[in-house]
Amino acid sequence: xxxxxxxxxxAVESLTxxxxxxxxxxxxxxxxxxxxxxxxxxxxxxxxxxxxxxxxLIASVAPGEAAVVYYxxxxxxxxxxxxxxxxxxxxxxxxxxLQFIVPYDFDESGPDDFRGITSVELSVLLxxxxxxxxxAVAIFDCCHSGRISREDRLRVKATSRTTTYGDLSxxxxxxxxxxxxxxxxxxxxxxxxxxxxxxxxxxxxxxxPGMGGKQIGIMTEALTLALKAAGTxxxxxxxxxxxxxxxxxxxxxxxxxxxxxxxxxxxxxxxxDDRLDSLPVTVVGDGRVRLxxxxxxxxxxxxxxxxxxxxxxxxxDLTVDRVGPFSAQGEVAFAAGITxxxxxxxxxxxxxxxxxxxxxxxxxxxxxxxxxxxxxxxPLLRTAAGDEPWAARLRIDDDGxxxxxxxxxxxxxxxxxxxAGLAKAVRDLERLARAEALRGLDADxxxxxxxxxxxxxxITCEWGLVQGGERRxxxxxxxxxxxxxPVYISVRNHGETPVYATLVDIGIAGKxxxxxxxxxxxxxxxxxxxxxxVYGFDDITGVLAGVPLDWPDGLDPVHTRMETVLLFLxxxxxxxxxxxxxxxxRSAAQSAAAAQASPLSVVLDQxxxxxxxxxxxxxxxxxxxxxxxxxxxxxxxxGTGGFLIEEMPGSQPAGPTARVHTWDGAETPDGAENPSxxxxxxxxSAPSTMPVPSAVAVRLDELVIHRNRAxxxxxxxxxxxxxxxxEPHSPRPAFQARTERFSRIRDxxxxxxxxxxxxxxxxAEYLDIALWVSRDRPDAVxxxxxxxxxxxxxxxxxxxxxxxxxxxGLPYAAAAxxxxxxxxxxxxVAYRLLRGTVxxxxxxxxxxxxxxxxxxxxxxxxxxxxxxxxxxFAYSIDDVS
Numbered sequence: 064x065x066x067x068x069x070x071x072x073x074a075v076e077s078l079t080x081x082x083x084x085x086x087x088x089x090x091x092x093x094x095x096x097x098x099x100x101x102x103x104x105x106x107x108x109x110x111x112x113x114x115x116x117x118x119x120l121i122a123s124v125a126p127g128e129a130a131v132v133y134y135x136x137x138x139x140x141x142x143x144x145x146x147x148x149x150x151x152x153x154x155x156x157x158x159x160x161l162q163f164i165v166p167y168d169f170d171e172s173g174p175d176d177f178r179g180i181t182s183v184e185l186s187v188l189l190x191x192x193x194x195x196x197x198x199a200v201a202i203f204d205c206c207h208s209g210r211i212s213r214e215d216r217l218r219v220k221a222t223s224r225t226t227t228y229g230d231l232s233x234x235x236x237x238x239x240x241x242x243x244x245x246x247x248x249x250x251x252x253x254x255x256x257x258x259x260x261x262x263x264x265x266x267x268x269x270x271x272p273g274m275g276g277k278q279i280g281i282m283t284e285a286l287t288l289a290l291k292a293a294g295t296x297x298x299x300x301x302x303x304x305x306x307x308x309x310x311x312x313x314x315x316x317x318x319x320x321x322x323x324x325x326x327x328x329x330x331x332x333x334x335x336d337d338r339l340d341s342l343p344v345t346v347v348g349d350g351r352v353r354l355x356x357x358x359x360x361x362x363x364x365x366x367x368x369x370x371x372x373x374x375x376x377x378x379x380d381l382t383v384d385r386v387g388p389f390s391a392q393g394e395v396a397f398a399a400g401i402t403x404x405x406x407x408x409x410x411x412x413x414x415x416x417x418x419x420x421x422x423x424x425x426x427x428x429x430x431x432x433x434x435x436x437x438x439x440x441x442p443l444l445r446t447a448a449g450d451e452p453w454a455a456r457l458r459i460d461d462d463g464x465x466x467x468x469x470x471x472x473x474x475x476x477x478x479x480x481x482x483a484g485l486a487k488a489v490r491d492l493e494r495l496a497r498a499e500a501l502r503g504l505d506a507d508x509x510x511x512x513x514x515x516x517x518x519x520x521x522i523t524c525e526w527g528l529v530q531g532g533e534r535r536x537x538x539x540x541x542x543x544x545x546x547x548x549p550v551y552i553s554v555r556n557h558g559e560t561p562v563y564a565t566l567v568d569i570g571i572a573g574k575x576x577x578x579x580x581x582x583x584x585x586x587x588x589x590x591x592x593x594x595x596x597v598y599g600f601d602d603i604t605g606v607l608a609g610v611p612l613d614w615p616d617g618l619d620p621v622h623t624r625m626e627t628v629l630l631f632l633x634x635x636x637x638x639x640x641x642x643x644x645x646x647x648x649r650s651a652a653q654s655a656a657a658a659q660a661s662p663l664s665v666v667l668d669q670x671x672x673x674x675x676x677x678x679x680x681x682x683x684x685x686x687x688x689x690x691x692x693x694x695x696x697x698x699x700x701x702g703t704g705g706f707l708i709e710e711m712p713g714s715q716p717a718g719p720t721a722r723v724h725t726w727d728g729a730e731t732p733d734g735a736e737n738p739s740x741x742x743x744x745x746x747x748s749a750p751s752t753m754p755v756p757s758a759v760a761v762r763l764d765e766l767v768i769h770r771n772r773a774x775x776x777x778x779x780x781x782x783x784x785x786x787x788x789x790e791p792h793s794p795r796p797a798f799q800a801r802t803e804r805f806s807r808i809r810d811x812x813x814x815x816x817x818x819x820x821x822x823x824x825x826x827a828e829y830l831d832i833a834l835w836v837s838r839d840r841p842d843a844v845x846x847x848x849x850x851x852x853x854x855x856x857x858x859x860x861x862x863x864x865x866x867x868x869x870x871x872g873l874p875y876a877a878a879a880x881x882x883x884x885x886x887x888x889x890x891x892v893a894y895r896l897l898r899g900t901v902x903x904x905x906x907x908x909x910x911x912x913x914x915x916x917x918x919x920x921x922x923x924x925x926x927x928x929x930x931x932x933x934x935x936f937a938y939s940i941d942d943v944s
Contacts, residue, residue, distance in 0.1 A: 066097040066129030066198075066331055069120045071113055072104035073136025073165050073205075078220065080270040080278030084135035084204060087279065091287040092131060095331065108136075110166040110178045117188050124196050129331040131200045132189070135280055137165040137220055138205030139179060140264065141228040160264055161231040164205060172226075177234040179226065183245060184238060190247040193255035198333050200300075202259040204280040206268050220261070220268045220280065257300050258323040259286065263540050268318055274388070282320050285310040290330070292358045292389040296343060299336045301326040305505070306359045312503050314452060316470070316625050317694065319540070344370055344408040350394050352381065354410055357391035365416030365675065370395055373407040381410055417673040418503070419445045420496035423456035429463055430482050437489045442673025443496035444489070455495050457488055467491040471624055474572050475617045491573075493673075498573035500670045501642070502627050506690045510662050512562065512632060521558040522588075524630050524691050526550060529599060529609030542695040543623065549609025551599035552578075552693070554630060556588035563587055565631040565639050566598055571624035571697050572615045575642050578628070584636030612697060620699035622895065630691040637663055637686070641671035661686030706833070706906035707931045755914045756942040761786050761822040761832060765928055766814045766936040768836070779839040780808045781901065783846040784821040785893050787886045789828030796831070798889055799824065802845035823943065830918045831886035831911045835897055836934065837904040849896040850889075886911060907934060 070088055074081035082104055089099045100120065103112055117132070124130045141161045163179035172178040185201075193199050206220045239245060261268035261282035273279035285307040293303060304322040311318055327335045339360065345353045352370070354362065364386050370378040379397040395404060422438060424431075424446055434457075438444050447453040458466040458473070463480025465488050466473050474491065478484045512522075527536035529549040537544070544550070554564045563585025566578035578598055579586050586596045599609040614620065631637070641664075663686065669676040763784065782805075787798040799822045805814050821832070890909065897904045912919035920942045928935040 065125070066092075066095075066131065067120060067124055068092045068097045068099045068131040068133065069116055070099060070102040071108055071116075071132075071134045071136070071164075072102060073108055073134065073167065073169075074105055075137060075165055075167055075169060078136060078270060080273075080280060081135050083273070083277045083279045084270075084283040085133075087283060087287045088133050088135075088202075091290045095290070097129060097131060097331070106167055108166055109168045110180060113166055113180060114188075117192075121188070121192050121195055124192065126196055127198055127333075128196050129198045129200070130192055130196050131202065131331075132192070133202040133204075134164055135204045135220075135283060137169075138203070138268075139163045139165060139226055140206075141226055141231050161228060161235075162264065163226070163231065164203070175237075177226075177230065181231060181235055183235050183248075184243065186248045186253070187244055189253055189256055189258075190249070191244070193253055194247075197255040198331065199253075199256040200259065200331065201256055202286070204261045204268060204283045204286075206262065206266070220270060252324060254325060256324050257326060257328060259300070259304070260321050260323065262318045262320065266318055266541055269315055271314070281311055281314055281318065282307065285320070288388050289359060292356055293330065294343075294355050296339070296356045297329050297332075297336060298339050298356065298359060299327050299329055302339050302359055303330065306361065308505070309361050309503070310358075313454070316502075317540075317696075341371070341409040341411045342368070344404055344410050346404050347392065350397075351392055352395055352404055352410075354381075354383070354391045354393075355389070357383075357386065358388060360412065362386060362391045362412070363416045363418065366391075366412055367414045368393075368410035368412050370404060370408055370410050372405050373409075378404055378408055380413075413677070413679050415669075415676040415678060417442055417669050417675065418496075418500050419443060419673075420455055420492060420499055421445060421447045421451060421453045422492055423447045423453035425457065425459050428457075428459045429480065430485055433482060434485050434489070437486065438492075441489065441493060443493045443500075454499060455492055457492075467495070469495065469573075471622050473619055494575075495573040496673075497642075497670055498569050498575055501567070501575060501629065502569050504629070504666065504670070504690060506688070507662065510687050512634060512687045512689045521556070522562065522564075522632055522689070522691075523555045523557065524553065524693070525555075526552040526628070526693050529607055532607055534607070537695065539692065540694045543698060544612060544695050545698055545700055546612050546614035547700040549599065549611050551597055551607060551609050552628065552630075553595060553597045554586075554588065554632075555595040560634070561587055561589050563633045563636050564596055565633070565637070567629045567631065567639065567642060569627040569629070570613075570615065571626050572618055574615070577639050577642060583640065584638060585631070585633055587636075614697070614699045620898070622899070623696040623698040626695055626697045628693040630693070631663070632689045632691070633661075633663065634687040635661070637661060637688070639667065641667045661688070663688045706909040707934065708908045708910075708929065710910035754917060756826055756918055756920060757944045758824060758942075759788075759822070759826045759830065759918055759920065760820065760941045760943045761830075762939050762941070763816055763819040763821055763834070764922070764937045764939055766816060766836075767811060767928070767934065768808060768814075769811055769933045769935065778808065780805045780814070781837055781839040781843070782814070782816075782819070783835040783837070783893070783897060784819075785833050785846065785850075785890065786822035787829075787831040787889055788824075788826045796886060796889065797824070798850075800845070800847035800850050800893070802847065804839050818939075821938075826918050827914065829886070829911060829913050830940070831890070832909065832938070833890045833893065833906070834908045834936075834938075835894070835904055836907050837897065837901045840901055843901045846893060846897065849900060850893060905934075907931075907936065908938075912940075 068089075070085045070092075072081040072085040085102045085104055089102060093099055100116065103116055120130060120132070139162065162182040164185070165179055169178045189199065189201055204220065235243070235245075261280070268280065268282055270278055270280045273284050286303075288310070289303050289306045292306070300322045304320060304326065307320050311320055325333075325335070329336045339356065342354045342356050342360065342362075345355060347353050354368070362383060364383055366383045368381040368383070370381055372378055377398050378401050379395045381393045381395050383391045383393045385392040420443060422444055424434065424438070428434070435446070438446050455467060455469050458468055458477075459480075460466070460477055463484075464477035465480060465484040466475065466477045467488050468474060474495070478487060524539075525534075525536055526539070527534055527550065528544070529535070529551050534551060534553075552566060554566075556562055564579070565582075565585045568574075568576045568578050570576065577583075588594045588596060597607065600607050612626070618624075631639070665676050665678075668674070761784075763782065766782065768780065782803045783800070784802075785798055785800045787796040790797050801819070801821050803816070803819055808814060894904070894906065910919075910923075918940060920940050922939045923929070923937060928937045
């Protein structure tokens with residue numbers, strides 16, 4: 064194959080697998096005959112060097128020759144200002160996000176010298192490349208945005224340094240002034256270039272310790288394995304990406320690689336191809352054969368194939384008993400009179416085994432033999448072998464209590480030990496297996512609604528929050544939503560034929576629910592009327608109320624979790640009851656009846672029961688379907704967990720309007736046990752003439768734990784504090800975290816604080832203070848170290864950048880409230896990290912003081928201490944300008 068490849072590795076900040084990414088891709092492309100230009104990695108991968116190398120590729124590639132551009136490294140993204148922020152009007156379409164890759168010299172960027180390379184510049188370069196050749200492929204293994212990662216083995220491929228939307232826009236305008244040909248970029252996307260992206264703009268991509276123990280990008284590893292598995296078979300990029308997605312989803316949730324542009328093209332060609340429907344057969348000896356390309360079809364152990372000669376004569380049947388990263392193997396049961404497999408034989412799959420959830424089980428547990436038998440008997444589960452990556456695991460406490468956990472954490476409170484507890488755990492695991500199988504379900508291009516001229520479907524789907532009866536749309540993936548908030552989902556048919564819509568929710572603990580249960584076979588959307596169905600709309604009252612999202616009882620609120628809603632669109636009514644029934648409740652007769660209905664019914668029945676799926680006969684089905692996904696992160700209501708005392712701007716600690724939060728979450732006026740003193744949060748709603756310190760010191764003067772309630776008596780206690788304040792000319796806060804530990808504290812004993820210094824430094828705009836009391840553990844790290852962790856720092860930077868854009872141009876009162884919200888982002892992260900690190904975390908106090916209030920300089924309270932429940936404390940803010 065004739066072609067050239069430019070490989071770029073941006074190994075900056077904490078990434079350590081970029082060199083391995085580039086080496087793996089160089090090997091995969093060289094094996095296909097492409098000439099790989101000297102890669103740009105490390106110090107060589109500067110902005111100028113990358114642009115120069117791209118120009119050389121454009122100049123050297125011949126017409127029709129394959130041209131590949133690959134980048135691995137950090138990505139960045141800037142969101143446009145919110146409507147009504149003062150930076151743009153609320154009318155017209157939303158401006159597009161601006162994305163960029165991160166060269167080695169990115170940190171040397173200056174006010175008028177941006178060293179990243181924006182998506183606009185990359186699009187122009189790709190457009191110029193496709194003027195030279197219409198056979199181009201661009202591959203990006205990097206993040207554009209994201210949230211916190213909850214797995215130690217994963218490393219986020221997104222830069223922690225934020226860049227404002229205004230700075231990127233100014234840079235692009237500067238480049239246009241210097242000749243950047245943005246007019247070359249088609250508005251509908253480049254039709255001559257296949258674009259492989261590691262994730263959606265709102266998602267994260269990751270690197271991890273790969274198959275050989277070397278750090279590598281998850282998408283890059285999956286892509287190079289798929290290219291090797293394809294061998295010399297002429298397959299399309301779409302088929303290849305099916306296999307890539309399958310592997311990526313098995314390793315991490317929330318990252319979905321995509322092939323954009325003309326993805327039906329054959330690899331590194333311009334000719335298109337249909338979906339791969341049979342596999343080449345190679346004899347390996349002793350009646351055994353190898354099926355090359357098997358990973359591209361998701362072949363599993365237990366799948367069966369019919370082996371056909373080049374003349375389509377039946378040679379025999381094959382059952383797969385071994386599956387590897389590049390091929391599968393099995394023994395052929397020859398047909399009568401056949402003794403060997405001819406050259407050029409191919410295998411067509413006739414049955415498919417159900418996907419099995421890989422479960423990690425601790426060794427030498429009570430009733431372990433019974434558990435092993437139960438897992439072996441389940442068609443949906445199998446035990447992890449050795450160091451094999453697992454999707455779920457069983458935890459057995461010292462007292463034998465049983466807990467089922469996924470990759471995020473425990474899914475319920477520990478259950479009593481014994482056979483009954485293990486049996487319930489197996490049922491929980493099977494429920495989780497069904498959820499994971501359903502979450503990984505994608506549309507099949509053979510049965511797409513648009514694959515038949517008889518079904519010209521055009522469907523749009525929108526979802527979001529309901530606020531005041533109004534729709535607030537959210538992206539299809541990557542949104543962060545608080546439990547209890549009402550949501551809506553809108554489905555609209557713009558096509559000429561009717562379709563049936565079914566919504567299925569996969570909850571954060573694995574529960575599957577059919578949301579459109581009032582229409583068991585799907586909500587009919589009539590043709591030609593642009594008919595809309597809105598989940599969350601009350602047909603009786605005519606009000607869009609939305610449906611609140613639930614956080615399951617017993618599920619630990621330490622981490623956010625992914626929830627998925629699937630929209631099934633079918634050309635005929637379909638029965639989705641299989642998803643609502645445990646597999647044991649469906650008989651073989653019911654499964655057989657489902658198999659006669661449609662390809663979708665066959666898949667759903669297999670997910671529900673774990674039975675083998677028969678693929679024969681479905682080719683004649685007239686039922687077409689598509690699958691759309693909405694994926695978002697759900698966080699528990701009141702993510703900060705609440706503080707016993709909260710003082711926000713405008714409250715008065717000594718007066719009747721201040722609120723003290725009791726242990727059960729109720730609110731009572733703060734009066735009898737709150738001696739009056741200097742108010743730290745009673746300022747005006749606009750700047751005043753009060754002297755404003757430029758630097759302050761915050762100290763915790765006293766703290767007494769009066770009654771332990773079996774939590775702190777004679778135990779080790781820690782105090783964690785965080786103070787945030789604004790930075791001049793920046794929406795992001797500066798913050799300092801402090802942790803102090805105290806041993807063997809008894810009831811009523813004052814902690815030896817010695818006026819514990821919580822913060823000393825500059826102050827601007829506002830001051831936000833948060834204090835936590837918790838029971839200490841010997842292995843627990845300090846709050847400052849937790850907050851400096853890579854993924855926590857990334858989550859805060861991303862969230863604060865978004866919040867900062869929303870504050871632009873706001874009047875003082877609104878900006879003050881927004882600043883407090885900015886502080887809440889960091890406080891919320893700190894709370895979640897503490898909950899995952901130490902025991903019995905109690906949010907004692909949070910207060911916010913504005914510059915117009917002099918940052919609350921003075922003692923709080925002025926005399927004595929503040930008493931709330933079982934704690935008494937006092938703190939002070941000193942002017943140290």
